[in-house]
Amino acid sequence: MAEKIISVKNLGFGFGKKQILKNVSFDISEGDILAIIGPNGAGKTILIRSILGLNDNYTGDIVWHKKLETSYVPQKMSFEKGFPLTVKEFFLFEIGNDLNFWFPNKKKEDEIKQRLDDVKIGHLLNERLGDLSQGEMQRMLIARSLLENPKIIFFDEPAAGIDISTEETVYNLLYDLYKKLGLTMVMVSHELSVVYRFATKVVCLNKDLVCQGTPQEALTPETLQEVFGHHASVHRHINNLEHDHQ
């Protein structure tokens, strides 16, 4: 069995009287593609932010069994669109050293260009961050997350706000990277079709932990109804997927 990397035990989170998460326990093991699904406001983002140490305000335990190079692709970044900062400069925050930031050498520039080419946005090297489209921004953040050879990557809705065809490429891209680099991935998603196709393990949340396991075991019509409520498209969705799998 694959080695455990992270254990989440009895995690709870709330503010004021509002309880967002309670009794959430699961493990993340090496090589997992773990999908966290649930409706809006189910606490998916807060869950991965807690695991990443960006939110300390929880109850329960999060244990990292070993130290791993980690990276994070947030759902969105908040910054002033008109601020002068190029993609290259953004990457230089992490690549190379303090001096390289002011005087990047050819080698560093090629390295950045290569990373951008991997996600097919090499032409955006000298664009301002504020001028990127949402899809370009997502790709840029994915390229950035791979800079320092991470072993585990957390994606918060990697295809949010991207049109369907681009979304397809984003997930295919992630899957290729997963196979090529032997990564562990944790992603928040609300796309059930994606979860079925790519995830090795799924955690469904609706305040409580509703289900966990492989998508085929865990995502029964009953659990899906519990997660998403009465949702006409759920049944149709599952039927479609069953056809896909046949």
Place this chain on the structure above:
Amino acid sequence: MNWLELLNNIYPILISLSLGLSLPLIGVFVILRREALLSDAVAHIILLGIALSITFKINALLGILVFALLAGLVISYLKGKANLGLDAIIGVFFTTSLALGSLLIPSEELLETFLGGVENLTRGDVLLSTVLAALIIITLLVKFRSFAFTSFAPDLAKVDKINVKKYEMVFVLLLSLGVAMGIKLVGTLLISALIIIPAATAKLFSFQIRTMTGWSMIFGLLSVLLGLVTTTTLQSPPGPTIILVSAGIFFLTFVLTSIFRKHH
């Protein structure tokens, strides 16, 4: 020109270099972090420091520095309290210290405290400013990418195991020292303008943060140098003069970049 004259001329140049280069560099980060009110907050607290040093007859510079450090600590502490917005904190606490400071400072000195002056700027002040400015400039330029990364994307920096809190505290401290060293010349009301305007001017046309930083410092130096020359010629108070020069450069750049954009 004999040595004594040369020495006398070197002080205005030193103070121009110190303030003109370091404050706009701080301004780049202030704009990046969208915390334009921060320098005002520090200036308000320092005003109280000046008031208390006049009341208790302590060295003014000591009062300024102690209260600058105090301001840095108080702001860093309050910023951690998520449910109090920074603008609300400034609206309540720091204007209180402005009010208290204004009452304590004798009326004949009040105008100079607000608008700055050249007369009581001692050689010691200038030398201290030079040292502080060098400290600010070297720290911010050498560790630029970490200060910029933690300001721009604190979450991503934190996941990369960078101590975001540390950079934030050091930045607030450098900002406080910057305000402290400029406050005698430019005055408490106008000091934040010297931090913001040159950086805002550079932002009008810059495409990269590195270019913006370079131009901010050039505009800052120009503002202080031209401002001091005008002050000496017209016998006007230095604070408003420097800021008006700086604002003049801003509007000129604004018009030029607008024309340039239209034609391209």
